Amino acid sequence: MTRTRHLLQAHDGHALAAYCHEPQQAPRATVVIAPAMAVPQSFYADFAAFLARQGYRTWTFDYRGMGESRNGAMRGCKADISDWVARDYDAVVLHASRAQEGLPLFVLGHSLGGQTAPLLPSAARVTGLVNIAVGSGAVRHNQPAVRRQAPLLWHVLTPLLCRLFGYFPGRRIGILGDIPRGAMEQWRSWCLTPDYLLTGEPGAREAYARAPYPVLALTFSDDELLLEAGSRMLHDAYRTAPVDYRVIAPQQFGQRRIGHFGFFKPHQETALWPLVSEWLAQRATTDACA
Template sequence: MIRTRLTLQAHDGHALTAYCHAPQGPTRADVVIAPAMAVPQSFYADFSAFLARLGYRVWTFDYRGMGESRYDSMRGCKADISDWVAQDFDAVVQHASQTPERLPIFVLGHSLGGQTAPLLPSVARLAGLVNIAVGSGATRHNQPGVRRQAPLLWYVLTPLLCRLFGYFPGKRVGIIGDIPRRAMLQWRRWCLTPDYLLSAEPGARDAYARAQYPVLGLTFSDDELLLEAGSRMLHDAYTDAEVDYRVINPQQFKLRRIGHFGFFKPSQEAVLWPLVSDWLNQRCAAA
């Protein structure tokens, strides 16, 4: 596997740091990994290397203002989630799809990355979407412990701290992570809407309904953040796509825990990661 650090240009010229994990042999397809909220692309490095060893060219990136794409002060970052999707995420998809081989291109979205994939301007280029721990962040779809804390986060901390600091200082208060002000306020609006982005973001429900690419959805029964009902709601919104939706119980694989983030642990290479690689192999054969 050959790992290369790149500086890509978002559609509006903003610089993004990305990595290409390329196989040493023939390439089967391109895979773009879209991160969860406040999760750096480095979190997906081991999984990217795993797919690269199987012949997939994997692209990871950080949204502007996040991880290695944070070049200035967070206060100066004016991005919202729509910018992350239409300007950053989409630019990486387009870059990956313009390689000389013009191979099938897949997106693997973790949480926010999978939620927003149908909103990509270049969504027609996708040969498939893999959703990992993708569900609704609406408060009614939060796990009970998260739901009890949600009013403090959304009605007190978010408006107060965003106004005071010019961004959400999640690292300072031990909640989520540092997030640009506009992105946090947009996410707040989604989370305070019963059907999350499907009804809070204009055009989102129609974008899900128009999707033609196949979807693999892996939801984990011990997710500490999101209820399975919210994940099912989002996947049911793919009314015209082939959806392979699976609820994974850790006990099925003799695991103590998976949760919202555990799929990407290196210890899951022989246990959970083949669920994705096998599906990709089948889709590449079909393509």
């Protein structure tokens, strides 16, 4: 497996840092990993290397203003989530598609990266979607401890700090991480809407309903952030696509904890990661035979 850094261009010319994990053998399919909110692509490097060892050409990337795609002061980054999806995420998917030599193209989204996948302009190029810990971020779908903190975050800290700093300074206060003002304010709007982006983002429910690709959804019973009800609500919005929805309890795999982020920990290579690689293998074979 080889790992190569690339500077890709978003649809508006913005430079995006990305890494391609290339298998030693001829690739059987391509996978693009889309990050969660405020999570850098480096968090997914071990999992991307695992997929490459299984024969998948795997791309990771950072949205503009985040991780290695941050250029200059965060205050100067005017991006919102719509920019991340339509200009950045979509550009990486198209680049991977053009470089894939006719191979099936899969998207794997963690949290925000899976929530927004149906909004991709290039969704028709996607062979399948893998959702990891993807659910609704609406306050009513937060775990109780998170729900108790939500009024402070959404009604006090976000509006106050975004006006004061020009971005959300999450690193300073130990909440999430630094996030561009536009992205944080758009996310706030979704989270204060009962059905999250399905009603908070124009056209989102319709995009979910017409998504044509199969979906594998892995939801974790001990997710410390999101309730299962919110995950089911989002996945029930897929009307055309078949959804393989699985609720994973840590005890099923002899573990004490998985949570919202634990799937990507290196020790999951023999426990949880094969759930994805096996599903990809099945879908890649089906697509190749179609």
